[in-house]
Amino acid sequence: MTRIAVVGAGIVGLATAWALRQHGAEVRIFESGAPGGGQSAGESRIFRHAHDDARLARFVSHSRQLWRTWSEVFGQPLISPGGAIAIGPGVPEKLKLLDQLDHVPTAPLNREALQERFPLVADYSGPAMVDLHGGTIHTLAAIDALTGALRADVVHDHVLSVRSTATGAAEVRTGTGAETFDHVVLCAGRGTAELAHGAGLDLPVQLSAHVRLAFAVRHPGKDPLPTFQDGSDAFGESGVYGAPSQDNRRYSIGLSDTTRPAGPRGLDDPAELNALTERTAAYVRRALPGLDPTPRGHVHCWVTTVPWGDDGVGAWSDGAVTAIAGHNLFKQAPALGEALAEAALTGVVPELLRPESRLGAADSP
Numbered sequence: 001m002t003r004i005a006v007v008g009a010g011i012v013g014l015a016t017a018w019a020l021r022q023h024g025a026e027v028r029i030f031e032s033g034a035p036g037g038g039q040s041a042g043e044s045r046i047f048r049h050a051h052d053d054a055r056l057a058r059f060v061s062h063s064r065q066l067w068r069t070w071s072e073v074f075g076q077p078l079i080s081p082g083g084a085i086a087i088g089p090g091v092p093e094k095l096k097l098l099d100q101l102d103h104v105p106t107a108p109l110n111r112e113a114l115q116e117r118f119p120l121v122a123d124y125s126g127p128a129m130v131d132l133h134g135g136t137i138h139t140l141a142a143i144d145a146l147t148g149a150l151r152a153d154v155v156h157d158h159v160l161s162v163r164s165t166a167t168g169a170a171e172v173r174t175g176t177g178a179e180t181f182d183h184v185v186l187c188a189g190r191g192t193a194e195l196a197h198g199a200g201l202d203l204p205v206q207l208s209a210h211v212r213l214a215f216a217v218r219h220p221g222k223d224p225l226p227t228f229q230d231g232s233d234a235f236g237e238s239g240v241y242g243a244p245s246q247d248n249r250r251y252s253i254g255l256s257d258t259t260r261p262a263g264p265r266g267l268d269d270p271a272e273l274n275a276l277t278e279r280t281a282a283y284v285r286r287a288l289p290g291l292d293p294t295p296r297g298h299v300h301c302w303v304t305t306v307p308w309g310d311d312g313v314g315a316w317s318d319g320a321v322t323a324i325a326g327h328n329l330f331k332q333a334p335a336l337g338e339a340l341a342e343a344a345l346t347g348v349v350p351e352l353l354r355p356e357s358r359l360g361a362a363d364s365p
């Protein structure tokens with residue numbers, strides 16, 4: 001039986017291991033911390049179809065189908081039916097792009113329709129839309145379901161090094177052992193570039209840090225709230241995103257801005273995280289009167305971006321080692337898992353994910 005190692009039990013590693021198991025492979029998932037404790041941490045992520053790169057929008061649309069399958073297999077809805085709202089001057093372009101995709105219903109929203117769907121927001125009359133099959137990913141439920149199904153395959157150990165061997169296999173060295181596999185897939189989030197470097201792969205990943213705050217919804221209703229992206233600058237920020245908790249009682253808000261790229265020793269200036277925190281809370285006071293503006297929870301986390309864009313993603317491969325890097329990968333995880341499983345089993349990365357394809361580039365065809 002083919003034996004594959006996956007390093008990292010975040011959403012991408014778990015999705016890859018899941019897909020490998022569906023193909024009948026024997027899988028070991030190495031995780032040094034708690035599954036879902038890295039970049040995948042915290043409750044809720046946005047599922048949206050709109051991306052600057054139409055190829056990525058199609059890939060994400062395929063991923064939406066796989067999220068439906070996961071929801072059926074695990075017996076619970078993993079994406080809420082609340083929809084994904086976007087406001088700002090980019091809306092007409094997004095609507096045009098999504099119009100070309102099958103099974104991605106959208107609607108423009110006027111001032112009243114926006115208020116009705118998203119009563120937390122202050123008065124706004126600029127361009128707005130809803131992606132009706134977008135919504136909130138129930139991240140904790142997804143991580144729990146996958147971890148439960150793959151529990152027997154998880155090895156709780158820190159991977160120190162990975163390399164291809166002269167015999168065409170791959171070796172994984174951990175704190176407590178050394179083992180050989182037919183292929184290794186690196187899904188280690190902020191640890192991927194470092195491990196890949198040892199395996200002869202040079203990933204152009206940039207690390208920065210990010211903050212997201214949770215706020216109490218003043219008057220929680222029964223209908224699931226939509227996710228929110230504000231590119232309008234109408235409330236003093238032009239890159240803001242938000243998503244509700246599964247019980248509708250909390251709403252998390254983050255700025256797309258991150259700290260300056262980290263140097264080799266990590267964050268240069270921790271005060272930058274504080275500045276992002278204050279800007280986020282100030283935005284909530286201006287834009288979202290439906291929220292109590294006192295932060296009730298924080299998610300701090302590393303962001304890993306590739307040079308061709310904030311939504312960019314790529315997979316690098318050499319010998320028996322494949323590594324994945326990019327940002328905003330939660331929504332894509334089921335489709336990435338499929339693609340990485342294919343790479344591990346065939347030794348060939350699907351063309352769309354090769355770095356030269358620059359998937360997610362804003363200037364792509």
Ligand SMILES: Cc1cc2nc3c(=O)[nH]c(=O)nc-3n(C[C@H](O)[C@H](O)[C@H](O)COP(=O)(O)OP(=O)(O)OC[C@H]3O[C@@H](n4cnc5c(N)ncnc54)[C@H](O)[C@@H]3O)c2cc1C
Pocket residue numbers: 007008009010011012013014030031032033034035036037038039040041044045046047157158159160187188189190191192195210211212241254299300301302326327328329330331332
């Ligand atoms: C606040 C925030 C908001 C976000 N919003 C969205 C959103 O709305 N929509 C969206 O799609 N995406 C969003 N993202 C991005 C998305 O969450 C990440 O891209 C995704 O979770 C990355 O998952 P991963 O499995 O690649 O990495 P991770 O979740 O970081 O998993 C990597 C795992 O590898 C383990 N590991 C690392 N090194 C080693 C080692 N040497 N040995 C063993 N184990 C190791 C780590 O412990 C970790 O558990 C957001 C991210 C953040 C932080």
